[in-house]
Amino acid sequence: MRYGVLGPLAVWDAEGRPIKVPEAKVRALLADLLVHAGGPVPADRLIDDLWAGNPPGGSVNTLQTKVSQLRRVLGRDRVVREPAGYRLLLSGDSVDALRFQELAERARAHREPAVKGDLFADALALWRGPAYADVAESLFAREEIARLEELRLSVVEDQAEVRLTLGEHTALAAELGELVARHPLRERLRMAHMRALYRAGRQGDALWSFQELRRRLADELGASPGPAISALHEAILRQEPRLAAPVAAPPPCRTNLPTPLTPLIGRREAVEQVRARLGPGARTRLVTLTGLGGVGKTRLAIAAAHDMADRFTDGVWLVELAGLGAASTPDDIAERVITTLGLCDTAATEPDLDDLVGWLCQAVADKHLLILLDNCEHLVEQVAVLAGAVLSAVPAGHLLVTSQEALDVPGEVVHPVPPLELPEHTDPEAVARSSAVELFVERAAAAAPGFALDANNAAAVSAICRRLDGIPLALELVAPRLRTLGPEELARFLHDRFSPPEVRVRGLPARQQTLRGMLDWSWQLLGADERTVLRRLAVHADGCTLPSAEAVCSGPDLAAERVPDLLARLVDRSLVVREANRFRLLESVAAYCAERLAEAGEEAAVRTRFVRRHTELAERENERLRGPDQRRCLERLDAETVNLRRALDLAADGGAGSADGYAVRLVNALTWYWFLRGRLTEARRSLQAALAAGDGAEPSARLAARAWLTGIELRTSSAGAAPVPAGEDPAAGVDDPVLRARLRWFVGTGLIGQGRHREGRRLVEASLAGARAAGDRWGEAAALVELAGHVPPVRGESHAELGAALFHEVGDRWGQLRATRSLALAAERHGDRARTERLHREGLAAAEELGLWTEVVEALTWLGKTALTGGHARRATELYERALSVSTERAYSRGEVRAEIGLGLAAxxxxxxEAARRHLNRALAKSHAPAQAADAEAALAELDLVAGA
Known part of the structure; x- marks a missing residue:
């Protein structure tokens, strides 16, 4: 039971239906009990309140009659008699006044202005009129009415100050005028109005408002304005800069570019050249940086891209391709780009999505962005196909590529990246001006504190840099040797070591031979165990954490507990790079170590350990995806995505671990992660590859993979394209009862999404029974929430409530989001706008927390619809604009259409x-599905009818 006192007295039942409380005295009795907030009220006090000190004869019996009438409406257990008096049983936020105060407190505690403003707006939306409007003249209610009115005005003032910080002064200047007229002596309210007037260019009105306050205070109270508003008056007279409207900060550039750990040396001119070639006035849209491994192409590209971040309104994105195998297709590269740009969860909404290159081009067709494709030398042909498609379909799309060779596509500008500048003389000042020397000295000083270039070592440093051809990677590898050798000793050693013909490798260019020789020398200086760890690290496609390094690099010849110390030594020697909690090999070092791994005859064994490690990691994280660690688990799997893909490739190609069924185990463990992230295309292709591998997976595991694939195909194919024979149990033969029930739910919900409600509901009901029998609270919750929309409303709401409670119990935020959506729809059916809005806001918070962007858009559009229903055009516009922004960023076309329609209705x-017609025509132009177009056309037709009338 819920009660409304912020307006005429109102009562709603558990399903949101209004309940009529007959007879004025019974309503007054209820109001009196509510005024006391669930506390006991003596009978004589109630009699005095209800009959204003003039009780009828037999007043005790009359009161009991009124109490009985109220109990018949609310239920006998709602109004109880205690020694201290009568009491109304209340719970939680069952009274709108309590909800109002809770929202106000949450708003004041929040730091983000936009969130504060939304919460204040939510609180004020609960008011339907003057508090306790039915009993406003009763003495017992006056104090509470005055308290609530004061709270309301304080919230209005709080909200006005927040809206001023958000730059909404023009709207405030118009809205606050009437309120100030009703409360002319509230100085804080008037101050907010004066600031809004001043910022709206109405300085004279702001000064007149102060003079009116001064006159009223003198006439009515014999007082003067307070110091705060007097100071504001003086500031307006002086037009102090602090009163100006806040300048809207430019939106932060969306990018995933890493922050370099060290400054880029010797490339300033090259950075400017790349910037100029991709600048606003240039016609170039594809620049390829070429050069030998270790020359610094990636560092140069990232530096140039960082400097251009403000030029590209839709972001600057680094897409690392080193982890993709040489057999990858253009679609594989497109999938990596889609994931990087954050379009992954919207791609899944398109049926029959097999042409990922085409979908990517369509999704970013009107975007102004720069994509940096890094390490493309092993994928030149495939990258060329993708680049040609993007350049043709995306007029404002720009590409920056790093590769050891050019792509050779029309429009490409090739920018060779040479080694760093070498010193031409041994004069210390001339040597210091060399960029190669500058890099070497900086890295040497970091490795050997106290080292500096001077007249005594300038010649030796110059010789070292010349001997290494100014190759940045070679300089970085040799600099740590100054811990044990002096510059002169190191120069002599390099001269002897790298003199022809020892270091020359047949067929390699001279500078490539130098780098190879440097790597050979660095390798030979390592101990046997250090070499073991280094070459085994090369199996990782995207670096690794320490636990992964221990699992993959250890073996019968090397204990796992020794790996951390050996890894630290390799970091000290600049052969391994540490970034936060991950360890990486530079591109050239990784390629060299892969050769050493093959030479040692360890390739198969290390790959098997790599596959086993990542399969076990995926299986361990799989269950955590359904609990309180869900968000962090998603982040951990996000970080390991490239390695997980490599593990699957190795397991599915009949090599590493194929006899142990790792491919099927891996896809079974990852399908729920792919589903949550919306990577349904990746899930479908991976499941198909694993099932086609014919590895040694157990029959039950293969059946589970087939069921997962069926559920995925139902979600990625057009209606009827993925048939499930009637009466078939897709999970039959799966040994684990928990997994069996979950698979029935997954396939059943897919069938429902295809419109095959009877078959789908049968499977979901079987899933519910199976989950309960197995004691799986998560599976029970998922089935209940799904069934909530397919049973009678009362039963459906009960299902949703229980499902929400179970999801809350297990800590699954995704599940809570789904349950909240069902409860919000039920509240909307009952006309409970406040509860509908609260539930959608809870869903919005969960979706944003998990990064589920289509769910974010859905929540925003539902909130916009709720605001429209309540007649709040400004709030609806703000919500639909947010929905449109997210949809555009994520290429969610359905969300764009819904947001444009909502903006048209709000206008x-x-x-x-005029604005309404503009938005609705945009919606019609963006509609690809008949249902979307029909919605836009209906709204336009209604607009024409209104205009005609």
């Missing part, structure tokens, strides 16, 4: 028919 509510 119509404001009376701006």
């Amino acid at each position: 119509r509510l404001r009376g701006d028919r």
Whole structure:
């Protein structure tokens, strides 16, 4: 039971239906009990309140009659008699006044202005009129009415100050005028109005408002304005800069570019050249940086891209391709780009999505962005196909590529990256100006504190840099040797070591031979165990954490507990790079170590350990995806995505671990992660590859993979394209009862999504029974929430409530989001706008926390619809604009259409028919599905009818 006192007295039942409380005295009795907030009220006090000190004869019996009438409406257990008096049983936020105060407190505690403003707006939306409007003249309610009115005005003032910080001064200047007229002596309210007037260019009105306050205070109270508003008056007279409207900060550039750990040396001119070639006035849209491994192409590209971040409104994105195998297709590269740009969860909404290159081009067709494709030398042909498609379909799309060779596509500008500048003389000043020397000295000083270039070592440093051809990677590898050798000793050693013909490798260019020789020398200086760890690290496609290094690099010849110390030594020697909690090999070092791994005859064994480690990691994280660690688990799997893909490739190609069924185990463990992240295309292709591998997986595991694939195909194919024979149990033969029930739910919900409600509901009901029998609270919750929309409303709401409670119990935020959506729809059916809005806001918070962007858009559009229903055009516009922004960023076309329709309806509510028509025509132009177009056309037709009338 819920009660409304912020307006005329109202009562709603558990399903949101209004309950009529007959007879004025019974309503007054209820109001009196609510005024006391669930506390006991003596009978004589109630009699005095209800009959204003003039009770009828037999007043005790009359009161009991009124109590009985109230109990018949609310239920006998709602109004109880205690020694201290009568009491109304209340729970939680069952009274809108309590909810109002809770929202206000949450708003004041929040730091983010936009969130504060939304919470204050939510609180004020609960008011339906003057508090306790039915009993406003009763003495017992006056104090509470005054308290609530004061709270409301304080919230209005709080909200006005927040809206001023958000730059909404023009709207405030118009809205606050009437309120100030009703409360002319509230100085804080008037101050907010004066600031809004001043910022809206109405300085004279702001000064007049102060003079009016001064006059009223003198006439009515014999007082003067307070110091705060007097100071504001003086500031307005002086037009102090601090009163100006806040300058809207430019939106932060969306990018995933890493922050370099060290400054880029010797490339300033090259950075400027790359920037100029991709600048606003240039016609170039594809620049390829070429050069030998270790020359610094990636560092140069990242530095140039960082400097251009403000030029590209839709972001600057680094897409690392080193982890993709040489057999990868253009679609594989497109999938990596889609994931990097954050379009992954919207791609899944398109049926029959097999052409990922085409979908990517369509998704970013109107975007202004720069994509940096890094380490493309092993994928030149495939990258060339993708680049040609993007350049043709995306007029404002720009590509920056790093590769050891050019792509050779039309429009490409090749920018060779040479080694760093070498010193031409041994004069210390001339040597210091060399960029190669500058890099070497900086890295040497970091490795051997106290080292500096001077007249005594300038010649030796110059010789070292010349001997290494100015190759940045070679300089970085040799600099740590100054811990044990002096510059002169190191120079002599390099001269002897790298003199022809020892270091020359047949067929390699001279500078490539130098780098190879440097790597050979660095390798030979390592101990046997250090070499073991280094070459085994090369199996990782995207670096690794320490636990992964221990699992993959250890073996019968090397204990796992020794790996951390050996890894630290390799970091000290600049052969391994540490970034936060991950360890990486530079591109050239990784290629060299892969050769050493093959030479040692360890390739198969290390790959098997790599596959086993990542299969076990995926299986361990799989269950955590359904619990309180869900968000962090998603982040951990995100970080390991490239390695997981490599593990699957190795397991599925009949090599590493194929006899142990790792491919099927891996896809079974990852399918729920792919589903949550919306990578349904990746899930479908991976499941198909694993099942086609014919590895040694157990029959039950293969059946589970087939069921997962069926559920995925139902979600990625057009209606009827993925048939499930009637009566078939897709999980039959799966040994684990928990997994069996979950698979029935997954396939059943897919069938329901295809419109095959009877078959789908049968499987979901079987899933519910199976989950309960197995004691799987998560599976029970998932089935209940799904069934909530397919049973009678009362039963459905009960299902949703229980499902929400179970999801809350296990800590699954995704599940809570789904349950909240069902409860919000039920509240909307009952006309409970406040509860609908609260539930959608809870869903919005969960979706944003998990990065589920289509769910974010859905929540925003539902909130916009709720605001429209309540007649709040400004709030609806803000919500639909947020939905449109997210949809555009994520290429979610369905969300864009819904947001444009919502903006059109909000504009119509404001009376701006021109804006309404503009938004609705945009919605119609963006509609690819008949249902979307029909919605836009219906809204346009209604707009025309209104205009005609």
